[in-house]
Amino acid sequence: MLKRLSLALVIAISFGTLSSSIKAQDTFQLTDPTLNTPAEYTISSVVVEGEESTREQFIINASALTVGSTITYPGEDIADALKRLFRTGLFADVQILIANRTSTEISLIIRVEEKPRLIEYKIEGVKRSQRRDLEEMITLLPGTAITESNKAQVINTIQRFYKNKGYWYTKVETRVEEDPELENRARLYFDIDPGVRLEIKDIKFEGNEAFSDRKLTKKMKPLKEDKWWKFLSKKVYKESDFEEGKESVLAFYRKNGYTDARIVDDSVYTYVYVKDLEGVRVVMEVEEGPQYKIRNINWDGNTVYTDEQLTEALGFEKGEVFNEEKFDENFSISETSVNSMYQNIGYLFFRGIPTVEKVAEDSLDISFEIYEDEIATIEEVSFTGNTKTHDDVVRRTLRTVPGSTYSREAIIRTIRELGTLGYFDPQNITPELNPDQNSKTVDVNYVLDESVSTDNFEFSGGYGGQQIGAIISARINFNNFSIKRAFEKGGWAPIPSGDGQQVSLGVQVTGGGYQSYSLGFVEPWLGGKPTSLGVNLSYNLIDNKDYVTQVSYGKTKLFSGSVSLGKRLKWPDDYFSQRTILGYQLYDVEGFTGAFQPGISNVITVQEVIERNSIVNPISPIMGSKFTLSGEIALPLKGFSEFYKIKADYQSHFPLTEKLVFTTEANFGYIGYFTQDKRNNYQRFLIGGTQLQQRQSFLYDNIDMRGYPGGSNESIGPIVNGRKVGGRIYNKFSAELRYPAVQNEQLQLIPYTFVDAGNAYLDFSEYDPFNVKRSAGVGVRLFLPILGLVDLSYGYRFDGVQTTSGQGNLQPGKWEFLFNIGAPF
Template sequence: MTHIKHLCFSIAIIFITLGSIQISYGQDSNRIQIENPENLMPREYEIREVSVTGLVTGRESYLISSSGLRVGETITIPGDDISNAIKQIYRTSLFSDVQIFYERLSGDGVNIQIAVEEQPRLGQYEIEGVRRSHRRDLRERINLVSGLAVTNSVRSQALNTIKRYYAQEGYWGTQVEIVEQPNEANPNRVDLIFNVDRGERTKVREINFEGNEHFSDRRLRKSFGTIKQDRWWRIFKRHVYTEEEFEEGIANLKQFYRDNGFRDIRVLSDSVYIDDWRSKEGVHFDITVSEGPQYKVRNISWDGNTVYSDEQLTQALGFQRGDIFNATKFDQNLNFRQDDADVSSLYQNIGYLFFNVSEDIRVVGEDSLDIHFEIVENEIATIRNVTFTGNTKTHDDVVRRNLRTVPGNTYSRSAIVRTIRELGQLGYFTPEGITPDVRPNPEERTVDIEFGLDETQGSDNFEFSGGFGGRQIGVILAARVNFNNFSVQRMFEPGGWDPIPTGDGQRLSLGVQVTGSGFQSYNFSFTEPWLRGRPTSLGVSLSYDLLNYGRQRNRFFSPVQQGSTANQRNELISASVSLGRRLQWPDDFFSQRTVLTYNHFNVAGFGQIFDDGRADLLTVRQELERNSTDNPISPSTGSKFNISGEIALPIPSFAQFYKLKTSYQHHATIVGRLVLSSTVDYGYMGYFTESNRSNFQRFFLGGTELQQRQSFTNDNINMRGFPGGIGGQISPLDDFRNQIGGRAFSKYSLELRYPAVRSEQLQLIPYAFVDAGNTFDGMTSFDPFNVKRAAGFGARIFLPILGLVDLSYGYRLDGTDPHSQNQSGLQAGEWEFLFNIGAPF
């Protein structure tokens, strides 16, 4: 009984001395304090008021809403309502300390007070200890903005971003120190400084394999592809480990085995670790494989085929009895090949859209395969509707006339591929962005096709360039504006000039070129690719060229008066009309064009080509071309063949001659995006009678169009490594050691290029080349293997606003003959930098 009295007395003392409750949670410790409670038993109260203290930068309404404590609602004290409110406020990551007080009112009411201490806000941040380019890259990745609450989570996220960035570059031991200091402009904010020490690059030192019996470690490392071992001779290879590239390398390894017959290849284990290698710390890969047997094809059988015989299908599949099974070759030859020679294309190109083939590959014995195909041919499909979307500037008619899929025709997969090529060749849409959506309807045996188009930012461009063409030419300045999707019709429509009338696929070009040596050129051209709704092109062009050297030594054009002075002035007014059309035979890659050109010359001081005075020239040129390339700027597949004949009509007092030219180029993708291109050019020039022979319009090799334009009395052929221009080209010499141009020429080119950057804003295409060629005074001296050679490297840069610029740096392997007694010609063993505007293909 006495003990019970003492316990009651103690409880009474506690209730008398405690009157209110305070619950607070700190950032470093979760503490609950209870002071002067009137009653420790849980009881419900109505919230009459919620107030906030300690808030500096935030909104009071947001804080109260985050707590979940609302006026008019009831809470239980003591209970979980207050502690849950504190936890919810902490989840905003905006506060370092949160306390909640309440005061009991008369009846069942209570007033709540939330006291907070805010996290510091960010003023600005700096990244120290790294190069400027890395700072720029990191700022794009680090998600820090002024005014953001600087929490532990924010600091950790920024730190991890920096370490992850450098890990991708091979710096696994990157250390980052975060320094926090007050902001000078705003005392309520702090600045963060990230002191970065990236350390030493940790490269891949060893890639080791176990379990490989048929292939050496070296061969498997090569197949790995994405990551190479660090060796001094691998200057341009990547030696840095990333998880994504490692997984890609494992996939490449498995595919290599499958393409060599090992269908059961397994990677039993793979480990990545850092260890010392020849006193250097580096990343090591240990990969264990189980190869299994190497399978060979035994029997191939077909069932369900009526359109093609078993022999035809087996030939398309590309496997014979005893061949090693190649998984990639099998898939391509069955489903899709670039040349449409696969099994599926055989059917789908003649309308069998609903064709289906399933294979059954069975292992026979230890290492043989029997392959059986079950074919369901179904019915031929007819194209019902063809639509397209995404052309915002280009008119529908321009797109529609380039479609090879026409409603009512039999479905053909090759026609879809051809449509993509034709639309990509226009230059108005990104080739990668042309996506066909094929919607078959098996019940009605029809198909709808929709082409999604990604219109380029601008097919029009302004070209401006300058350079130095050598001692005889001087500074070259050229400017040209090209409207490649012009519309004459919209010129006369309200609102058509916005800012330029576009959309009909017409081409309008205006250009000017001047040099410090007295050369000026102005030209205009217009082309309508579809005349009156037919695949017939009409082109017109006008140009004016002036070459005025004043009075100076005439070293190149007047052998009769060697060393004398003359007033060298040459004017050319030229006009041409061309008419071309597409052909359907031998196939629809062919086209032909007829060009009628009139040239009027006003000549002084170029006596070896013309007598001083005026001269006229009227030529007709007939061209036949087959073009199956996939891209006008940097083809990756296809070929281009051109043959032309030109006649300077035998009109009295007009210059007379005839020319034959032919050119062939082939483009093939070797590995990945690496492309090999080869080109062969030949030309011959003859005369109707010996009496009208002259040095006019003969062949000169070397230089670029920018240099050659001022030599417009010649027929100039581009060739890298040789400067071109007056006196700088490859040409035969006359008895006075002057360049007179050739009546025949040969030229060969081999180019290896890689489209490094392909986007709407920029295309960058570095390349290496070998060029060879020569000119000859006639067919009696013509020797296709007697050539002047150059090798080097370059790059093509395409910007929508500037067009295509070609930069090359060539090393001459052969020199040219001296041009005169005072000139030594071009020396072998010298480098030559050239630049040009426009596509070479």
């Protein structure tokens, strides 16, 4: 018989980074030596001790020592339980004690010592801006156990952050400081050494024969190699740029017929490029493969279009180098692609399966299996997202109606015209198609985003020189007004809106004695038909003063009104529209006003305007063109002034890249007279400045031009007998390159560069389209929901202008800053 003794069984298991000992102990007296023999026991109870923040049941479940389960003791089951608990990372020490044991059952105690919980973490050793950026990325919350896993996760985040900024050799050290006043609570510190920010000094290619290293390096964008002249920004290595650059290189190869091209190996490392300066070298090994050319193009299954028509749309000829990008674009992506040709005439369920077969060493045979299916009919058309704009306004804009044949082109046109309304964000108009192949129908739903503010308040102030003085201009535009709701109860909330009508109120005054008041109204859909009605009234007054003595030597007044009717046209195509304008102007000239004789002049005009407009996105056009031709006649009635005027404007917008847009514009105008004895200087052409300056020259037809000031005296125009009389003919040419840098709901920021040239001529005897005043410069357009479109330009004029201001001519080689509110297109 063994004496009664207390047996402590200790199981010590070592884990690489664990410093704690893991123990299992008996706490009872053994009387039978057979109890030391391994045997199976059923767990009758489990008690957890020492837990503070961790739930008891979580600890039991993590250990897998649940009541009712069977374990072998002595054996590996308790040791495995200890390992599982340590792997959670929550505990500094764990013990499993045997509280009681019979021949068939065992009771256990799990005693834990938790790791400290986080009070807060702090980042040290870096700039405040970097610290803020890191804090937004780190998801370490107070109360979390401070574990090796959590620390490693944060360290990885920090190193990734600096790696993406081009830093090398980033080091992060951690320390835990327990709070003496709070039990088991601690602060975690990350001490960061960002390392050094190294630039890419060398990009090398190996195995390339078709293209030089220089050519391929240019295709590695956005990854760039540093050169001495590229001093505006650091050319650092970023993993994302590197991966994107590799794809760009391979796309370039595939675009030039090398469809098998691949990068078989790459390496990025630092090296000393001069003395003790380090840089980054990127090396890529390329396997080009052969350059493939097209041998045959075959079509099978097509009945709607001939082989020749489809091959022409595909844009390839036999013997041509295979361009993968062009192939994808012309077969399924572009508006003139094979896929679009079918979908534009209703074949929504059209499928074309291309097979590209490599033949010989460098040739391709391309075959297409065409499944035309049947024409699809539009079953239902709906729209969502118009919270303010009434359904009728949206519905009348749709070019897809129930019962009509499906057309991809009609959907694209609908998106464009919904965006042109100005009520919805053009970038976020999304068509959702729900096709049913069994019934050959499709439902179309347009998802609209009415986050764009349709109303805006324009307010500006400035100084126009001694003659003009201070300028204050204000205008309020309601671009989605509803007269009907204005007379309904609750319609003013705060402005009656939703019917697409436009109302504008404007006022401008200057210290130089100028006043202007205007009111405008447009109903774009008169009587439920696509006919627009416009009404405009304005009153302008100039008190002509000597800007030195402030003595008035005459006043000029203008009252004008107009009514216009416009409609859409379907010929030559449905991008055309026509507008007829009946106008009346009363000029009242008192005293000396330069080129105009004192007295009252009445003018009744009839103007006809034909316009074709296919511009996409009116605020910042990304593509399309606009051509406007107008003819205006001041009726030769007794006692009325008379003239006739012809104007033509053309602009084209061409995307060079996904965002970079190139715009060209040409303008021409001519004014003539029916009888020589009724010739006058009203409504002749002056060039220069912006609308804010030109409103004071309401006696003229003012043409915007950057780099040159406006106003009658300093504008570009002919001078007769020392007086600027305005030209009977004008030409203006413009080119612009712009990039929408910021586009969101709160702001659109569109910087641009420009070149302008223009002149106004007295008559055809002096007309020379090559004798123009030139300017170039930079500018930016800002679209703010409240203020509307604001244009700021800074132009350099290459040519001088003769003035009549008494202050000398405008000298060439000067910069001119101009400010304008309103769209230039």
